[in-house]
Amino acid sequence: MSSVLVLVEHDGAAADDLSRQAATLARGYAEAAGVGLEAILIGPGAADAAAGLGELGVAKAHVAEHDGLSQFAPQAWGRTIAGLAGRLAPAAVVGPGSERAAEVMAHAAAIADLPFAANCISAAPGDPAAVTRVRWGGSLLEEARLHGATKLLTVAAHAVEATPAAAPAQTEVAAFTPELADADLAARVVERAQTDTGGGISLADAKVVVSGGRGAGSAEGFAAIEELAGLLGGAVGCSRAVTIAGWRPHTDQVGQTGTKIAPEIYIPCGISGATQHMAGCKGAKRILAINTDPDAPMIANADYAVIGDLHEVVPAIVAALKARGG
Amino acid sequence: MALNILCCVKRVPMTGGRIVLTADEQAIETRHLGFTISPHEECGVEEAVRLIEANGGSSTVLALGPAEAEEQLRDCMALGIDRAIHLVAGDEFDGQATARAIVEAIEAERAAGTEYDIVFFGNESADAGGFQVGIRVAHALGRPCVTGVKAVALEDGGLRLEQEVPGGRDVYRVTLPAVVTVKEGLNLPRYPSVPGRLRAKKKPLEARTPERGSQGVEKVRLVVPADEGSQTEVLGRGPEAAPAVVELLERIGVAG
Ligand SMILES: Cc1cc2nc3c(=O)[nH]c(=O)nc-3n(C[C@H](O)[C@H](O)[C@H](O)COP(=O)(O)OP(=O)(O)OC[C@H]3O[C@@H](n4cnc5c(N)ncnc54)[C@H](O)[C@@H]3O)c2cc1C
Numbered sequence: 032m033s034s035v036l037v038l039v040e041h042d043g044a045a046a047d048d049l050s051r052q053a054a055t056l057a058r059g060y061a062e063a064a065g066v067g068l069e070a071i072l073i074g075p076g077a078a079d080a081a082a083g084l085g086e087l088g089v090a091k092a093h094v095a096e097h098d099g100l101s102q103f104a105p106q107a108w109g110r111t112i113a114g115l116a117g118r119l120a121p122a123a124v125v126g127p128g129s130e131r132a133a134e135v136m137a138h139a140a141a142i143a144d145l146p147f148a149a150n151c152i153s154a155a156p157g158d159p160a161a162v163t164r165v166r167w168g169g170s171l172l173e174e175a176r177l178h179g180a181t182k183l184l185t186v187a188a189h190a191v192e193a194t195p196a197a198a199p200a201q202t203e204v205a206a207f208t209p210e211l212a213d214a215d216l217a218a219r220v221v222e223r224a225q226t227d228t229g230g231g232i233s234l235a236d237a238k239v240v241v242s243g244g245r246g247a248g249s250a251e252g253f254a255a256i257e258e259l260a261g262l263l264g265g266a267v268g269c270s271r272a273v274t275i276a277g278w279r280p281h282t283d284q285v286g287q288t289g290t291k292i293a294p295e296i297y298i299p300c301g302i303s304g305a306t307q308h309m310a311g312c313k314g315a316k317r318i319l320a321i322n323t324d325p326d327a328p329m330i331a332n333a334d335y336a337v338i339g340d341l342h343e344v345v346p347a348i349v350a351a352l353k354a355r356g357g
Numbered sequence: 358m359a360l361n362i363l364c365c366v367k368r369v370p371m372t373g374g375r376i377v378l379t380a381d382e383q384a385i386e387t388r389h390l391g392f393t394i395s396p397h398e399e400c401g402v403e404e405a406v407r408l409i410e411a412n413g414g415s416s417t418v419l420a421l422g423p424a425e426a427e428e429q430l431r432d433c434m435a436l437g438i439d440r441a442i443h444l445v446a447g448d449e450f451d452g453q454a455t456a457r458a459i460v461e462a463i464e465a466e467r468a469a470g471t472e473y474d475i476v477f478f479g480n481e482s483a484d485a486g487g488f489q490v491g492i493r494v495a496h497a498l499g500r501p502c503v504t505g506v507k508a509v510a511l512e513d514g515g516l517r518l519e520q521e522v523p524g525g526r527d528v529y530r531v532t533l534p535a536v537v538t539v540k541e542g543l544n545l546p547r548y549p550s551v552p553g554r555l556r557a558k559k560k561p562l563e564a565r566t567p568e569r570g571s572q573g574v575e576k577v578r579l580v581v582p583a584d585e586g587s588q589t590e591v592l593g594r595g596p597e598a599a600p601a602v603v604e605l606l607e608r609i610g611v612a613g
């Protein structure tokens with residue numbers, strides 16, 4: 032066992048946050064296994080991003096070079112990882128918690144015919160390795176034994192705090208050329224379609240999110256919620272009960288199968304607090320729940336609550352905000 | 358161009374506000390729960406039904422799960438899917454074993470003369486969230502695979518697919534046959550009609566019993582994460598609470 036290999040995603044200049052988190056877990060795993068930490072980087076600008084990895088304790092960075100890798104092609108990415116892993120026989124390959132990383136790691140696992148554990152929050156080396164992984168979008172954890180000659184896993188987003196290595200490494204950057212077949216490039220990105228940004232604040236990045244649930248009653252029931260979000264410079268969200276009723280588009284849905292949010296304050300109005308909804312708003316710093324039912328799970332999960340009808344409470348908050356210094 | 362489409366769905370409990378585990382910590386206590394499939398998979402089913410309505414052909418739904426998973430298969434047929442394959446399994450299979458069982462079923466279908474042009478999966482299962490079964494099946498079948506798809510269009514005998522990425526949508530074009538994993542938001546699934554439910558009872562369902570084999574990701578136990586134990590401060594009841602809310606918003610600096 033020569034090393035632990037971390038998959039580093041980057042913007043062409045530096046490792047991204049999720050990859051720094053993955054490198055932190057991978058470094059702990061490597062130390063516990065008594066081996067070194069190495070990295071694999073793919074895509075345009077990989078060599079530049081590789082040069083900055085010493086701080087994370089990466090002794091050697093393998094940079095894939097191939098014309099076929101200039102556009103994202105998931106199977107080609109997976110083949111590149113599986114090929115290097117086949118050559119280095121690392122104890123583990125650790126990927127970051129992005130969906131794209133999960134995708135390419137699953138391709139690598141399929142090619143190498145190895146097990147793959149997505150979204151781990153901890154991993155201890157051994158044969159089998161002991162991992163704890165996320166289920167149900169974070170509402171449930173699974174302790175599992177991960178088998179395979181090389182352990183393949185990704186690190187759940189924001190489960191591990193990225194820290195620099197106690198002793199920074201001098202990263203040796205080594206280029207390699209993966210062997211890709213035409214079939215590896217059959218599915219590849221051929222163009223980037225614009226989505227309507229509309230100048231609005233994106234749900235994922237908003238500092239304030241005001242959401243409505245079934246309690247809003249109708250599409251029109253969102254008028255005061257929209258006004259409150261507007262006054263606070265925030266975004267409007269909703270529960271799945273709302274999207275399947277057709278009151279709001281799915282792009283507004285917070286939760287396990289919607290958007291994950293991380294605002295300073297989250298204001299769910301008329302949302303019961305199902306685990307699948309909570310999976311999307313766990314990153315909120317504070318929750319202020321507005322609900323008629325004092326026993327709703329959302330109230331128990333919240334930091335602050337107003338018990339009452341959202342159709343009365345939300346307009347009253349809007350009026351009080353407008354009246355301020357007015 | 359008539360199409361032959363397969364959708365893979367997994368029966369999962371509707372957990373509600375709190376997850377309670379069985380005493381052996383191997384599963385969710387489901388005695389008081391209903392069951393469903395992932396919203397992603399619901400969109401796969403809806404897309405299959407729409408494609409067949411528009412182009413002709415046949416749609417099949419497959420679930421690997423306990424005897425009770427027949428409920429989810431009938432639900433999908435009530436929405437317009439033509440037939441079902443039930444891979445009966447008491448225990449949960451890991452991603453590799455699930456993919457193996459699905460590939461065997463697809464190969465048996467091929468031997469019987471049915472070749473699927475499109476196989477739809479959810480991007481990830483609701484419960485296990487393995488992010489892998491569709492991709493593994495695609496490799497075993499030697500087909501291209503596009504994941505996280507939010508728009509599907511037939512184009513020049515192949516598929517144009519859109520995947521949501523930060524800041525936009527990436528477009529893929531693949532030839533058929535292909536594997537596509539989809540996400541909620543792809544479409545707005547229909548509700549079942551009463552005649553649809555009645556028809557579903559009579560639609561064909563074939564059952565097989567796959568081998569589970571060894572588990573590469575071997576579950577030891579489930580754990581409900583400790584909640585942060587936040588104390589809830591009730592700011593008030595009804596509209597009279599508004600001043601206290603404004604005070605809070607000002608205190609944390611978001612009142613504008
Ligand atoms: C696999 C899976 C994935 C899922 N993914 C998601 C997801 O991403 N996001 C999501 O949201 N859900 C998701 N769900 C659905 C989830 O389980 C719940 O069904 C959904 O969140 C319920 O929405 P709700 O809280 O608006 O409705 P309900 O549960 O019906 O709650 C309505 C609430 O409004 C309150 N209320 C009613 N009237 C008023 C009023 N006038 N004023 C104030 N309060 C009022 C009620 O007391 C109640 O608490 C998923 C489910 C599954 C199985």
Ligand SMILES: Nc1ncnc2c1ncn2[C@@H]1O[C@H](COP(=O)(O)O)[C@@H](O)[C@H]1O
Pocket residue numbers: 365366367368395397398419420421422452455477478479480481482483485486487488489490491
């Ligand atoms: N037991 C199962 N039966 C049928 N399909 C499944 C099963 N498990 C997973 N799948 C399919 O594979 C997708 C991805 O699952 P996973 O790899 O567990 O995230 C799911 O959304 C389903 O479409």
